[in-house]
Amino acid sequence: MTANGKPKFAMYWAASCGGCEIAVLNIGEKILDVDANFEVVFWPVAMDAKYKDVEAMPDKSILLTLFNGGIRNSENEEIAHLLRRKSQILVAFGSCASEGCIPGLANLSSPKDIFNTVYQSISTNNPDKTQPQYQYQMPEGILYTPEFYPVLKTLDQVVEVDYYMPGCPPESHQIAAVIDLVIKVLHGEATLPPPGTTIGAGPSTVCDDCARQRNVKTINKFVRIQDLDHPDPVLCLLEQGIPCNGPATRNGCGALCPSAGAQCIGCYGPADGVLDYGARLVTSFASVIDSNDPEEIDRILDGIPDPVGQFYRFNLAGSLLRAGKPAWKANGSH
Amino acid sequence: MSEQPTFEPIIIGFTCNWCSYRAADMAGTARLKYPPNVRLIRLMCSGRLDPTFVLKAFSGGADGVLITGCHPGECHYIEQNYKMLRRLLLLKRVLAGMGIEPERLKLVWASAAEGVKFAREMTIFVEEIQKLGPLDWPSWDSGNAHHNVAVSHPEEVTV
Amino acid sequence: MQRITIDPITRLEGHGRIEIFLNEEGDVANTYFQIPELRGFERFCVGRPVEEMPLLTNRICGVCPEAHHMAAAKAADAVYHVEIPRTAKLLRELLYSGFYFTDHTTHFYALAGPDFVMGPTAPVAERNILGVIHKVGLEIGGKVIQARKYGHHIVEIIGGRKVHPCTSIPGGLTKGITEEQRKEIEEMGRWGIEFAQFTLQLFNDIVLGNKAYLDLILGDFYTHKTYSMGMVDENNKVNFYDGKVSLVAPDGERIGKYAPAEYTDWIAEHVEPWTYLKFPYIKKVGWKGFVDGKDSGVYFATPLSRLNASDGMTTPLAQEQYEKFYTTLGGKPVHQRLAIHWARLIELLYAAERIVELSTDPEITSDNFHTVPTGIPTEGVGIVEAPRGTLTHHYKTDERGILTEVNLIVGTTNNYAPISMSVNKAARSLITKGTVVTEGILNMVEMAFRAYDPCFGCATHSLPGQMPIEITIRDANGDIVDILKQYC
Numbered sequence: 001m002t003a004n005g006k007p008k009f010a011m012y013w014a015a016s017c018g019g020c021e022i023a024v025l026n027i028g029e030k031i032l033d034v035d036a037n038f039e040v041v042f043w044p045v046a047m048d049a050k051y052k053d054v055e056a057m058p059d060k061s062i063l064l065t066l067f068n069g070g071i072r073n074s075e076n077e078e079i080a081h082l083l084r085r086k087s088q089i090l091v092a093f094g095s096c097a098s099e100g101c102i103p104g105l106a107n108l109s110s111p112k113d114i115f116n117t118v119y120q121s122i123s124t125n126n127p128d129k130t131q132p133q134y135q136y137q138m139p140e141g142i143l144y145t146p147e148f149y150p151v152l153k154t155l156d157q158v159v160e161v162d163y164y165m166p167g168c169p170p171e172s173h174q175i176a177a178v179i180d181l182v183i184k185v186l187h188g189e190a191t192l193p194p195p196g197t198t199i200g201a202g203p204s205t206v207c208d209d210c211a212r213q214r215n216v217k218t219i220n221k222f223v224r225i226q227d228l229d230h231p232d233p234v235l236c237l238l239e240q241g242i243p244c245n246g247p248a249t250r251n252g253c254g255a256l257c258p259s260a261g262a263q264c265i266g267c268y269g270p271a272d273g274v275l276d277y278g279a280r281l282v283t284s285f286a287s288v289i290d291s292n293d294p295e296e297i298d299r300i301l302d303g304i305p306d307p308v309g310q311f312y313r314f315n316l317a318g319s320l321l322r323a324g325k326p327a328w329k330a331n332g333s334h
Numbered sequence: 335m336s337e338q339p340t341f342e343p344i345i346i347g348f349t350c351n352w353c354s355y356r357a358a359d360m361a362g363t364a365r366l367k368y369p370p371n372v373r374l375i376r377l378m379c380s381g382r383l384d385p386t387f388v389l390k391a392f393s394g395g396a397d398g399v400l401i402t403g404c405h406p407g408e409c410h411y412i413e414q415n416y417k418m419l420r421r422l423l424l425l426k427r428v429l430a431g432m433g434i435e436p437e438r439l440k441l442v443w444a445s446a447a448e449g450v451k452f453a454r455e456m457t458i459f460v461e462e463i464q465k466l467g468p469l470d471w472p473s474w475d476s477g478n479a480h481h482n483v484a485v486s487h488p489e490e491v492t493v
Numbered sequence: 494m495q496r497i498t499i500d501p502i503t504r505l506e507g508h509g510r511i512e513i514f515l516n517e518e519g520d521v522a523n524t525y526f527q528i529p530e531l532r533g534f535e536r537f538c539v540g541r542p543v544e545e546m547p548l549l550t551n552r553i554c555g556v557c558p559e560a561h562h563m564a565a566a567k568a569a570d571a572v573y574h575v576e577i578p579r580t581a582k583l584l585r586e587l588l589y590s591g592f593y594f595t596d597h598t599t600h601f602y603a604l605a606g607p608d609f610v611m612g613p614t615a616p617v618a619e620r621n622i623l624g625v626i627h628k629v630g631l632e633i634g635g636k637v638i639q640a641r642k643y644g645h646h647i648v649e650i651i652g653g654r655k656v657h658p659c660t661s662i663p664g665g666l667t668k669g670i671t672e673e674q675r676k677e678i679e680e681m682g683r684w685g686i687e688f689a690q691f692t693l694q695l696f697n698d699i700v701l702g703n704k705a706y707l708d709l710i711l712g713d714f715y716t717h718k719t720y721s722m723g724m725v726d727e728n729n730k731v732n733f734y735d736g737k738v739s740l741v742a743p744d745g746e747r748i749g750k751y752a753p754a755e756y757t758d759w760i761a762e763h764v765e766p767w768t769y770l771k772f773p774y775i776k777k778v779g780w781k782g783f784v785d786g787k788d789s790g791v792y793f794a795t796p797l798s799r800l801n802a803s804d805g806m807t808t809p810l811a812q813e814q815y816e817k818f819y820t821t822l823g824g825k826p827v828h829q830r831l832a833i834h835w836a837r838l839i840e841l842l843y844a845a846e847r848i849v850e851l852s853t854d855p856e857i858t859s860d861n862f863h864t865v866p867t868g869i870p871t872e873g874v875g876i877v878e879a880p881r882g883t884l885t886h887h888y889k890t891d892e893r894g895i896l897t898e899v900n901l902i903v904g905t906t907n908n909y910a911p912i913s914m915s916v917n918k919a920a921r922s923l924i925t926k927g928t929v930v931t932e933g934i935l936n937m938v939e940m941a942f943r944a945y946d947p948c949f950g951c952a953t954h955s956l957p958g959q960m961p962i963e964i965t966i967r968d969a970n971g972d973i974v975d976i977l978k979q980y981c
Binding site for chain 3 (some may be wrong): 015136168257
């Protein structure tokens with residue numbers, strides 16, 4: 001507790017995009033409830049506390065920390081451990097912290113390939129093949145940059161996590177609902193769910209939220225969405241051959257993308273009971289293919305040109321395999 | 335220069351209760367030799383094969399995974415082996431994208447009477463995997479990797 | 494050498510650290526602005542289908558995903574050699590104008606506002622959005638929340654979601670809008686015009702009407718004479734969504750105007766080993782280091798540079814403000830970096846006017862929002878103006894439209910060299926022999942980068958915070974001489 005009696009709150013971003021911060025701020029006037037009930041002690045995007053200040057805080061003195069972003073480098077991991085020590089409740093907030101999210105797709109490449117691509121790109125003038133060094137001696141002193149890990153990790157792969165809030169980003173109405181719950185808990189009017197629970201989302205799949213009409217599916221062709229002339233706005237997208245990840249993706253967003261005519265790309269992560277998200281999608285997609293002939297099945301599957309990306313778009317770092325061989329093979333380490 | 339010791343692969347074999355498991359049984363009772371590298375797991379039907387099992391096998395240290403089921407048209411549950419076939423073909427593509435050679439996942443149809451074939455296919459597969467070499471998938475520190483099987487309690491969470 | 498480390502930089506998107514080295518006299522020898530992060534989009538997008546890029550590249554930045562979404566959509570259209578229907582163009586630009594409206598509001602009130610409304614060296618406890626609201630009143634605070642809400646609502650209506658829109662595909666969009674939605678957007682636009690005018694008046698009263706602030710804006714140590722970059726339409730007027738990229742020299746001469754496909758003729762990137770981010774520069778002029786002037790390839794890309802690189806605004810009220818801006822500041826181009834804040838508000842007004850213009854176009858509700866691409870996909874470049882600078886997406890694909898190469902030059906990246914220079918110059922001016930380095934001085938160093946709105950706008954309710962900074966001052970042996978601390 002601080003001098004004014006309000007419990008401490010922190011929000012931090014590791015390898016992230018800032019979308020989770022915006023989603024929190026999009027709760028609008030409800031941010032005043034956060035302000036009334038908490039003292040924000042660390043939130044680099046919004047106010048000027050720094051790492052040294054967090055280090056100086058007593059352990060477990062922060063009641064609630066929302067941690068978004070994946071663990072990409074040594075600084076991300078260091079702060080994850082720091083905030084775990086200082087926080088009573090640590091929430092893996094958003095897809096990056098929960099399952100790696102889009103930057104997790106880097107786990108299909110070796111760090112060497114990533115660096116070579118970025119620092120030798122078509123517009124980069126770099127004849128000496130300079131690349132960032134973790135330590136570099138300048139005339140005035142040594143400059144340090146964090147170490148880039150071969151494999152991007154989720155938050156719970158480096159520290160113990162209390163709760164997970166899925167979504168890229170978590171939708172603001174869900175964030176508002178969770179804040180309401182936490183404030184009720186503070187006032188003794190509710191209890192928190194068991195540690196390890198996924199909060200701010202439903203237990204079922206996006207299909208349950210989706211208003212589109214569903215029939216028994218018999219797909220003999222997968223299509224690319226731009227190749228359809230005005231897809232049917234009422235019929236299930238998967239039934240029209242558009243690869244929609246709804247069947248394995250956790251609900252809670254309100255099926256926003258299918259409502260807007262775009263396929264669900266899976267940003268809310270796996271539904272309850274799904275051990276490996278990609279595996280579940282393999283099952284879902286395979287089950288709707290209308291053929292028993294291996295050659296024809298292969299031909300239909302050619303309509304999904306990037307299966308790893310399609311099925312593990314947000315979830316690779318959090319999947320059973322976690323990373324493709326090129327990412328970990330070169331270093332032999334993980 | 336001494337010869338490298340032959341690598342002994344770990345193979346997980348998913349067999350279907352009604353045919354291929356019985357074929358394995360038959361091979362056993364007929365004392366047909368086949369390599370001990372294969373650990374058999376019995377499913378009631380090859381259609382029970384969840385791709386998760388295969389991923390768990392590879393991420394858990396297996397070098398190869400063999401699926402056996404009833405011949406097309408002979409499935410005890412009529413059509414489920416076709417469902418497995420579709421899953422498998424798609425799964426192979428996913429594995430290739432992850433850097434796992436699709437040959438490490440193999441499908442063999444075998445009926446209950448084909449004990450000899452079963453033993454032979456096991457042997458062939460072990461040799462194929464030996465040629466490919468060990469997969470050596472890292473054994474990641476686990477953390478709470480299976481958080482997503484927790485069932486949330488709707489009455490406790492306001493959503 | 495003595496070293497002052499500011500870590501982390503705060504109130505911007507992403508991570509950053511400033512290292513200030515002092516020589517024996519106590520003057521600044523050099524300053525390094527390091528960016529310690531890299532995620533690798535240019536690599537891991539390879540192998541993905543090009544139609545996913547408006548969705549994947551959203552995740553480069555969750556504050557300006559709309560910018561990446563549009564640049565990606567345009568690049569994907571170019572890959573397929575498809576001309577999208579007029580309704581699709583209108584809808585995309587309308588979404589984009591809604592986005593600009595919310596984004597510029599956010600930056601001004603939560604990031605820039607406190608420095609001007611409260612004062613650069615005001616007590617830290619007051620120098621934040623809440624301090625601003627107390628000074629100007631809760632009614633205005635409510636308006637700011639509403640402005641942000643409206644902007645995001647426009648994005649949601651057309652783009653499907655508030656953050657990370659999902660409706661742009663090669664050939665157009667996945668949906669159109671109804672008449673009811675159109676009306677709603679028009680009303681929000683009209684409200685937005687009033688809000689923008691109010692904000693400009695606020696700036697006029699509180700900032701321009703205060704001599705101390707005016708001196709700060711016009712002062713030399715926040716000034717750099719570099720090239721200016723901004724996208725313009727065929728009449729050389731500012732356009733955020735489409736056009737060609739205009740480059741104007743420090744003396745105002747336009748040296749080029751390039752189409753997206755020509756960008757590699759004009760822009761190259763320089764690599765330093767002490768940071769993950771690259772430094773773009775004008776190829777024809779060349780990389781001469783972190784220096785000003787016509788002979789240095791350093792350029793900046795911000796609202797101010799957009800105004801500098803153009804001949805005016807297409808909407809009447811914004812044009813009036815554009816003229817007043819240059820008259821007040823003594824002509825074009827303007828190089829005082831703090832004037833970016835003012836230029837940003839002129840763009841806020843333009844965005845609101847544009848929302849009304851586009852939402853009242855007769856074709857905006859047509860269902861001709863998509864055309865199926867028929868060309869073989871090969872290669873394409875899409876450029877838009879992100880709020881923080883010109884954004885370039887360049888894709889190469891195979892004949893199925895699967896990406897084989899990706900190159901991105903992102904908004905703030907354009908400004909990495911000028912930001913470094915601005916921070917260095919500010920530090921040199923503010924910290925000299927005998928200076929007691931106070932919190933206020935550090936804030937004035939930070940103001941040098943904050944003007945560029947580096948890739949993030951903190952939204953309405955920046956929460957109260959002091960500026961906890963720890964400065965460790967070491968002597969030549971590395972022993973600690975003094976530690977200045979301020980906690981929150």
